[in-house]
Structure formats: structure tokens, C-alpha cells
Amino acid sequence: MKLLSVIVPCYNEEENIRDFYDELFRNTSFFEEKEIEVEVIYVDDGSTDKTVQEIRKLHGEDARVHLLSFSRNFGKEAAIYAGLQKSRGDLVVMMDADLQDPPSLLPEMCGYIEQGYDSVATRRVTRKGEPPVRSFFARMFYRLMNKISKTEIVDGARDYRLMTRQVVDAILAMTEYNRFTKGIFGWVGYETKWLEYENIERKKGETKWSFWKLFVYSLEGITAFSTVPLTIAAVLGALFCVLAFGIIVFTIVRTLIFGDPTSGWPSLVCIIMMVSGVQLFCLGIVGQYLSKTYMEVKNRPIYLVKEDF
Ligand code: UDP
Ligand code: MG
DSSP: OEEEEEEEEESSOTTTHHHHHHHHTSOOHHHHHTTEEEEEEEEEOSOSSSHHHHHHHHHHHOTTEEEEEESSOOOHHHHHHHHHHHOOOSEEEEOOTTSOSOGGGHHHHHHHHHTTOSEEEEEESOOTTSOHHHHHHHHHHHHHHHHHOSSOOOTTEEEEEEEEHHHHHHHHTOOOSSOOHHHHHHHHOOOEEEEEEOOOOOSSSOOSOOHHHHHHHHHHHHHHHOOHHHHHHHHHHHHHHHHHHHHHHHHHHHHHHHOOOOOOHHHHHHHHHHHHHHHHHHHHHHHHHHHHHHHHHHTOOSOOEEEEO
């Protein structure tokens, strides 16, 4: 008998808890056929609605349902990490509670693991149902990210992944505080099979990601998996030095030939404004990395548990 752990991060998903459970166990013949035992771990990420009550009710009906609840909202990345820590399965899969990750793909995914893959990941090939502006920025982000980072980050990759215990342990060994999961999966490597499917819109409730939250998250991804922005700061500094040297030589030569008519106050202001702008920009980049380092050094726990069964 093999154990499959299903990790479901939930944040205010009261309407989806039972639907997800029903959908997961709608077709149990596959699990029976392959002799796979299932445990469902709902990780409640500090929900303020009836999510926890719903999960408790389910646990009363079916002992395979487990709950790990946080003391407050720590974010999906923390929920995934907590779920992985709690999981005991030989195989572990992560799925969203909103049924955007169809459980009907599970048999196919298990098939690939049997073929010898270490993990089976999914990506959506369309972004239908998403605001065009968001799709545009998402595409730009992935293009940029893959240019500046050695870690491969796949466009449209979802967190819907089936992994062997070996991969789970590798991910758990990455104890960083700033958890950019998409990058972490790429970083650990292992042989990954990619499955593609059309985007499915969420069943009930609404997305927890505003445009601003996504923007901040993308910055987190960049600082967590690339140091190219720091290089940009250094290169800009060097460029400005060369430029300044050229201008100094030019000014000296011009003064020697034409004398010094003492003009040029407006252009001087422009130059000062621009150079100080560039300086602040570079300082900001350094600040980003410093703040991330600061958070890592504090070594705070990634999440705090309120309830666990
Ligand atoms: N989620 C979470 N903590 C958060 C935000 C989201 O655990 O702070 C969960 C949410 O309940 C869902 C999954 O992460 O199961 C994906 O969230 P959502 O559907 O809002 O994101 P989207 O699919 O729109 O990217
Ligand atoms: Mg969703």
C-alpha cells in the first residue's frame, strides 16, 4: 500500500472545502486499483470565515482528512511548506482548494511517476478568464526572470505538482524565509514531466491575489533567485564614471580654447537630478537585497500552528 498526501492550502475557502473533497474522491476506483491510500491535509492559512469549521466537520466524517491551521495568514508559500512538513506520503501532491487544479489529472500524473519521473508538474497554456493587463505583466515577468536567473521558472506553471518523497525532502531542506515556490521547484531539479492544460476558472469565491500583491510577489521572486539587479547597479555606476570622465576632459579642453563664459546652470541641475536619481535607484536595489537578508537573518519561524490533527 502506498500513501498519497494531498496538500490543500486554504484561505477563506469555506465554499470550496467540501466541493474539493467530493471531487477528489469522486472516482476512487483508480486509488483502489493502484492500492493507493490517500490522506488529505487542509492547511488553513488563517482564514476568517468558516473554513476551519468545514474541515473539522469533514474530519468527523472521514479520518483521512487532516487539518493544520495557522495562528494568522502567513501566505500560500508558508502553507505549502507546512503541508509538506506534515505530509507522510510516499507521494505528495499540492492542489488549490478552488478546483483550478483538476483531480482528474491524478491518474495520469501517477502514471508518469511509475515510469520513473521524480515529479510531475502542470502548466496552463492559456490564461483565459484573466484580465489582459495581468496576463501581459505575467508574461513579461517570466521572460525577464528567465533572462536574469539561472533557475528555470516556467511560464504558466501552477503549484499543482505530484512529487516523490525524495523531492519533498529536498524542498523541505530549503528552509529560507522568503519562499518563492516556483523558483524552489526549479532549483531542486530532479526529472520533471510537464503536463499542460487549459486554464480553469475558480469554482466559487474569489482570487486572493490583487495586482499589487502579484507585483510584490514578482519582486520577491527576482530578489530570491537572481542577483543581476545588483550587477546592474554596479554597471550603471561604472558607466556614469566613464561618462563623467569624458565630460571633464571635454570641459577642460573647451575652457582652454574658448575661455569660461560661466553659463550652463540649467544643464548642471539636469545632470545633478539625473545622477542622484540613478543613485537612489541603485540604493533601492541594494536595499531590497538588504531587507531580504535582514528577514532571513532574523530566522523567524515560517508559520505558527494553532491546531493540528
Ligand atoms: N491561499 C493561501 N493563502 C493566501 C492566499 C491564497 O493559502 O494568502 C490559497 C487559496 O486558498 C487557494 C490557493 O492558495 O487554495 C490559490 O489561491 P487563489 O485561487 O486565490 O490564487 P489564483 O488561483 O487566483 O492564482
Ligand atoms: Mg485559484
